[in-house]
Amino acid sequence: MKNIAIIGTGYVGLVTGTGLSELGNNVICVDKDNKKIEKLNHGEIPIYEPGLAELFKKNYAKGKLSFTTEIQNSIQKSEIVIIAVGTPEKEDGSSNLEFLNLVVEAISNNLNSYKIICTKSTVPVGTGKEIIKKLSKKHVEGEMFDYVSNPEFLREGSAVSDFLYPDRVVIGTNNNIAFKIIYDIYSSLENSNGIIIKTSIETSEMIKYASNSFLALKISYINEVANLCELTGADIVDVSKVIGMDHRISSQFLNPGPGYGGSCFPKDLKCISYLSKSFNTPMYTIEGAIKRNNHQKKRMVRKLLNLFDGNLNGCKIAVLGLAFKSNTDDVRESSSIDMINGILEEGGIVNAYDPIANDSMSHIFRNINYFNNIYEAVNAVDGLVVMTEWDEFKSLDLKKIKNIMKDNKILDTRNIVNMEHLSEYGFKYDNIGRMKL
Numbered sequence: 001m002k003n004i005a006i007i008g009t010g011y012v013g014l015v016t017g018t019g020l021s022e023l024g025n026n027v028i029c030v031d032k033d034n035k036k037i038e039k040l041n042h043g044e045i046p047i048y049e050p051g052l053a054e055l056f057k058k059n060y061a062k063g064k065l066s067f068t069t070e071i072q073n074s075i076q077k078s079e080i081v082i083i084a085v086g087t088p089e090k091e092d093g094s095s096n097l098e099f100l101n102l103v104v105e106a107i108s109n110n111l112n113s114y115k116i117i118c119t120k121s122t123v124p125v126g127t128g129k130e131i132i133k134k135l136s137k138k139h140v141e142g143e144m145f146d147y148v149s150n151p152e153f154l155r156e157g158s159a160v161s162d163f164l165y166p167d168r169v170v171i172g173t174n175n176n177i178a179f180k181i182i183y184d185i186y187s188s189l190e191n192s193n194g195i196i197i198k199t200s201i202e203t204s205e206m207i208k209y210a211s212n213s214f215l216a217l218k219i220s221y222i223n224e225v226a227n228l229c230e231l232t233g234a235d236i237v238d239v240s241k242v243i244g245m246d247h248r249i250s251s252q253f254l255n256p257g258p259g260y261g262g263s264c265f266p267k268d269l270k271c272i273s274y275l276s277k278s279f280n281t282p283m284y285t286i287e288g289a290i291k292r293n294n295h296q297k298k299r300m301v302r303k304l305l306n307l308f309d310g311n312l313n314g315c316k317i318a319v320l321g322l323a324f325k326s327n328t329d330d331v332r333e334s335s336s337i338d339m340i341n342g343i344l345e346e347g348g349i350v351n352a353y354d355p356i357a358n359d360s361m362s363h364i365f366r367n368i369n370y371f372n373n374i375y376e377a378v379n380a381v382d383g384l385v386v387m388t389e390w391d392e393f394k395s396l397d398l399k400k401i402k403n404i405m406k407d408n409k410i411l412d413t414r415n416i417v418n419m420e421h422l423s424e425y426g427f428k429y430d431n432i433g434r435m436k437l
């Protein structure tokens, strides 16, 4: 059991903090956002994350999890300080390390005893070394601190189970004592496959970018195959299923869609691309994946336009799904933003619905219509677009929808709506890379 301070209470900080308290540690979560900390201290969780509330309540009640804005005190009384602040992208694709550097300064000013300084934030390769350099100006490495890179692999929407049942835990450090201390806090997650891996700091930093980039590459690749399927008469669902049966490829992240979004893939791909160029070794595969993704988002709008013979002027379209995927209320870089912008630019009207992301999207689009259920949103619309893979969109009551829609056009960007039913009820429809019935 360790005393741990986590600096930054966003998605990663909050899930990691809660998870580490569940593993038996005393965790103080620190954030400079007063309102957020106040809410957390009243048991209000600022993000939607399945399973988080239960763990939060349990460990908060036990006194194993606490929240504060007091960074100095929190650092001083902790044995491990975890940095989990945001590292947003700059315009040139590089990472903005402004918040991280402020935290490092605060750590340096409050290093009153030996501590492990651990970075969870996604940071460019080489950042760990820089942090050590900064801390070493005032403190002796090995005596007052050791440094560890410990990247997160948490998916929004399943972050709690990703934390508690990880595929791998990477501990990047050059120091065996630091490795042992961090190993101990995760040791109950270790299994016979040996999922806790020790690497160098740089290797650990690189693993994070290489993992996310590879998954994004897979998505852009399957999106391109899907687009080619449409032109050649092949069916992407079968293609994807069968190539995924090859264990060397694996079936995950082979679902074509409207383009990846979220706070990680778009930013991390730009960052690794920036890094590779700064070493004069451009990564053409990554550049290709980014390009495909931007095209894919635009392609979805063109598909909708095609269903309307090129004219959306005055047409009312229901957009089902606003977040960048299901099970989250996060709309950052969501393809739905491009879709809504595309419809509005073409003179259309948007009826929007998401089971949990209406509120987040209303900060981006104030003047579109928001609805609290599917059937109100599709009432009297000319067309409907499915943008995310929520279960309730997989089981749309198409008979009812056909009766209440004004016109009969459906674009399914996730290939989840039953094509037999679409044909049976006389919809004019399109999806991604499928052989139409």
Ligand code: UGA
Pocket (backbone or CB within 6 Å): 122, 152, 153, 154, 155, 156, 157, 212, 215, 219, 252, 253, 254, 255, 256, 257, 258, 259, 260, 261, 262, 263, 264, 265, 324, 325, 326
């Ligand atoms: C991603 C990674 O999956 C996590 O391992 C990582 O820890 C996290 O980034 C991070 O760096 O913090 P996340 O951004 O939550 O997690 O979302 P994913 O589930 O990976 O999905 C990303 C995007 O790809 C979504 O827009 C999703 O709809 C899309 N996607 C995913 C597809 O279009 N097709 C697929 O087959 C899978």
